Amino acid sequence: MSMFAFMGTLEIGFVYGLVAIGVYLTFRVLDFPDLTVDGSFTLGAAVAAAMIVTGFNPYLSTFCAALAGASAGMVTAWLNLRFNILHLLASILTMTALYTINLRVMGKPNVALIMEPTVLSPFEALGLPSMYLKVIFVAVCALIIGGLVAFFLQTQYGLAMRATGANPRMAQANGIVTKEKIYAGLALSNGLVAIAGALFAQTNGFADSTMGIGTIVVGLAAVIVGETLFGSRNMWVIILSCLIGSILYRLAVSMALNADFLGFTASDLNFITAALVAVALILPQLRREWKARKAAKEAQL
Amino acid sequence: MIRCDDLRITFNPGLPTEKKALRGIDLEIPEGEFVTVIGSNGAGKSTLLNALAGDIASTGGKIWFGDKDVTRLPATGRTRDVARVFQDPLAGTCGNMTIEENMALAYGRTERGNLSFALNSKLREIFRTQLARLNLGLEDRLDSEMGLLSGGQRQSVSLLMSALQPSKILLLDEHTAALDPKTAALIMDISSQIIAEKQLTVLMVTHSMRQALDYGSRTLMLHEGKVVFDLQGEERAGYEVKDLLNLFAKARGDGEELDDDKLLLGS
Numbered sequence: 001m002s003m004f005a006f007m008g009t010l011e012i013g014f015v016y017g018l019v020a021i022g023v024y025l026t027f028r029v030l031d032f033p034d035l036t037v038d039g040s041f042t043l044g045a046a047v048a049a050a051m052i053v054t055g056f057n058p059y060l061s062t063f064c065a066a067l068a069g070a071s072a073g074m075v076t077a078w079l080n081l082r083f084n085i086l087h088l089l090a091s092i093l094t095m096t097a098l099y100t101i102n103l104r105v106m107g108k109p110n111v112a113l114i115m116e117p118t119v120l121s122p123f124e125a126l127g128l129p130s131m132y133l134k135v136i137f138v139a140v141c142a143l144i145i146g147g148l149v150a151f152f153l154q155t156q157y158g159l160a161m162r163a164t165g166a167n168p169r170m171a172q173a174n175g176i177v178t179k180e181k182i183y184a185g186l187a188l189s190n191g192l193v194a195i196a197g198a199l200f201a202q203t204n205g206f207a208d209s210t211m212g213i214g215t216i217v218v219g220l221a222a223v224i225v226g227e228t229l230f231g232s233r234n235m236w237v238i239i240l241s242c243l244i245g246s247i248l249y250r251l252a253v254s255m256a257l258n259a260d261f262l263g264f265t266a267s268d269l270n271f272i273t274a275a276l277v278a279v280a281l282i283l284p285q286l287r288r289e290w291k292a293r294k295a296a297k298e299a300q301l
Numbered sequence: 302m303i304r305c306d307d308l309r310i311t312f313n314p315g316l317p318t319e320k321k322a323l324r325g326i327d328l329e330i331p332e333g334e335f336v337t338v339i340g341s342n343g344a345g346k347s348t349l350l351n352a353l354a355g356d357i358a359s360t361g362g363k364i365w366f367g368d369k370d371v372t373r374l375p376a377t378g379r380t381r382d383v384a385r386v387f388q389d390p391l392a393g394t395c396g397n398m399t400i401e402e403n404m405a406l407a408y409g410r411t412e413r414g415n416l417s418f419a420l421n422s423k424l425r426e427i428f429r430t431q432l433a434r435l436n437l438g439l440e441d442r443l444d445s446e447m448g449l450l451s452g453g454q455r456q457s458v459s460l461l462m463s464a465l466q467p468s469k470i471l472l473l474d475e476h477t478a479a480l481d482p483k484t485a486a487l488i489m490d491i492s493s494q495i496i497a498e499k500q501l502t503v504l505m506v507t508h509s510m511r512q513a514l515d516y517g518s519r520t521l522m523l524h525e526g527k528v529v530f531d532l533q534g535e536e537r538a539g540y541e542v543k544d545l546l547n548l549f550a551k552a553r554g555d556g557e558e559l560d561d562d563k564l565l566l567g568s
Contacts (some may be wrong), residue, residue, distance in 0.1 A: 152416070156409050158418040163406050166395035171356070173393070174462075175380030175410045233399070233446065252385075 001258055005077060007131045009254045010205060013247030014138040016218055018196035020226070020242035021149055022189040023219035029153065030165040030185045035091040035216050036076045038191045039098025041214035043158040044194025046102040049111040051208035058119045060197040069194020073186035082181050100222075102209050109209045118202035134203045141199065142243055145192065150239040153190075161185050167262040193219075214270060222246035228284055252276055302332040302367060302469060302502040303353065309361035310348055310526075322348040324526035325362070330420060331470070332358065335496060335503040335517030339510065341549070344523040347505040348379060350472045353378045353504065366470065367378040380410050384463035385472040386456070390479055393459030396448030400458060403447055405429045409464035431461050435491065453484030464495045471496065473505040477512075510542040519543075 019037065022133055026034035045064040051061035054230055079090035103109065118132075120137055126137070163171040164181040171178050193215070201207040224233045226245025240291075256272045257264050264272060310323040322345045330336055339347050351357045353364065355376035363372045366382050387393045394403045405419045410429075425443060432440040435457045439450075448457060456476060463471060473492065479486035493516065496503055507513050513520050520537060522530040522545075528554045532540060 118448075154418055154420070155416045156405070156419045157416055159402060160409070163395050164403075166397050167392070169356075169387075170393055171394060172356075172376045173380065173385055173387075174406050175377050177377050177407070195407055217325060 001254065002173040003056040004131060005254060005258070007135050008259035010247060011131075011138055012200075013250040015203070016202050016215075016242065016250065017142045017243035017246035018145060018192050018199070019215055019219040019231050020222035021146055021239060022192040022196070023216065024223050024238070025185055025192075026241050027223065028165075030240075032165070032182060032186065033091070034076060034186060034189065035088065036072055036094045036098070036186070036190055037219060038160045038188040038212045039095040039102070040072045040193045040213045041200075041215040042074055042102045042207070042209060043098055043105070044069050044197030045201035045207035045211060046105040046111070046197075046298050047194070048198035049105070049113055049201045050105050052113060052116050052118065052202075054110060055284065058117055058121065058202065060206045061086060062119055062195060062202075065194045065198035066191045070191035072182055072194075073190030076190075077183045077186040080183060081293070090115070094183070099209065102212075106207060106209065111207045111273070112205065112253045113201060113207070114205045119199070121204065123169060138199055138203065139221050143187040143193075146239045146243055147236075149188075149192070153235045153239075157184075174255070182190045198256075214247075214273060215273075217273055217277060218246075218249070221249050221273065223279060224277065224280045225249050228280055249276065302429040303330040303504075304328065304365040305353075305362065305504050306365075307362040308349075308352060308359055308364060310345075310352055310357060311360045314360065320565070322526055323352065326528060327525075328521075328528065330501055330502060330504070330519075333500045334519060335501075336505070336519045336521060337513040337517045338504055338506045338521045338523060339508070339513045339545070340523035343525075346523050347474055348516040348526075349386070349523065350504060350506060353470070354383055354385055354472055375502075380468075382468055383467040383470045383472060384410070384466070386459050386463050386476040387475065388475040390452040390459065390477050393462070394447045394455050397446065399444045399446055400450075401428055402423060403441040403458065404462055404465060407465045410466045410468075427465075432458070433450075433467070434494075435461070435487075453480050453488070455482070456480060456488055457491065460491055462497070464499060467499070469502055471501045471503045473503065475506050475508060478508060511547045513545065514540055514542065516517075522548060522552060 019041065022037060026032045047065040047068045048058070048061045051064060052058050076091045076094040078089045079093060085093070111129045120133060123133055123137065126133070153162065160176045161172065161181045161184065163174070163176060164178045164255040168178050197212070200211070223242055224245070225248055226238075226241030229245065229248075230241040232238055232241065253269065253272055253276065254260060257266060257269070305326045305328040308323055309321070310328040312318075312320040312322055326349060338346050338349065352359055355371070355374055355378065359372060363370060365371065366379075371379055390451075395406070401420055405424060408424060410421070428443060429440045437454055437457060439454065439458065447458070450458070456479075460476070476492070477488050480488060489512065496499070503517065505517065514537070517536060519531070519533040521528055528549055
């Protein structure tokens, strides 16, 4: 793999690391499988791109993208909590609606940002080659945001959010307003995913109405790879493992695409994604079965 | 401390599955009284506790804590006054969080929501002293995952958690029913200690007639959503387990033999 390709992989790995953290918040912390992210990733990119093209400051645009993503998450939470629509279905509804909203926000299926100022522009004066600058920038963003989330999950509020997902009845018996925690969690999660979308659009120079397809699988893959490799209970390590899982997952994908003897082309990406996630899910299960068999054998001796 | 005026609870009102769980409970429990609640399955014991805790909204009547009308207050709004321990040892704690994190959650029961670290060395010291009372060696395992503890250990921690913050009312819903006899005795022991120490107003649902008479100063018998007997004072002091069983038979109104083995357990 060339240096250029490697840096590109790292860059996308860090961006999707933010998606992984968002997915971790919903799937693991709140036990709320949320597919809204497929829509909110694009929404983040669309809002940021549309605002930047109109002439707004890129940082303000990214901030607004985060707010837009957070509102999308709240809509899903509202459908689920207020009207008892199954969480999975509620999120699919929001995701579907977002597809149209994203087209409306951009006004067309694709917005180019090649010649526009981005969040990277203030740092271009440093004279670093753009491929390193991009990686360093997204890495710093991902680490700062990841650190904030890890801290948040250890505060009283974060603890209450974790209890909401783990044991809602116990949470309520201890005075935790569980609905509010679910609203907050989904807003935070989708806000992070939208930031990832906004960063992706600015580092890659475009926003596209179909760019969000499969985001949830990629995020989940990163979470599972991280969990399988680290399996820690420490919040700092867990959040870091989301980021590392995302990078490793990206590396695995690009290696699969680059290995000539496998004969994959870029259009095979979705199959590789699904296969890698399946392997990541199958391995821990096989390891458990193997351990159980070994223990049974030892017991016989 | 607790007053119920004609408290009624109906599940699925208007549907074919309609069930009148409480049919008008009038009850007054003064501060510091320890009441045991007995009754056959479906008598409404757990419903009464859930209604007091706010888990179930009442269909009619009123609930007062002191001079505060809490009828419309949801469960989360009552936690300043009410602490509870569930029958299922897994229900009172989060299995995938550590002992100290669980205790921190309970510690924040009366006020929470700020963005400072949930745990600090001062809190850990409090938790350690509390856990030491159990004599289970848990004080050295603050960062163990709750899910690794046995049912009895988890129930013991739940009990401690219910008493971490000053509250006035403690609701115990058959909290020893899922435990082995030895652990159950230990839990009852700690419960009585905590209750005496904090002078709590207690409602304890139990299936054991022995427990119902041995603990507390008053015994209520529920039947089909109504209080059928309210034993206290000298009358109660003279009661034996077999007298209670007779009352049960009488409550059914036909003097038939008990077919519920559970009622005889532990007697």
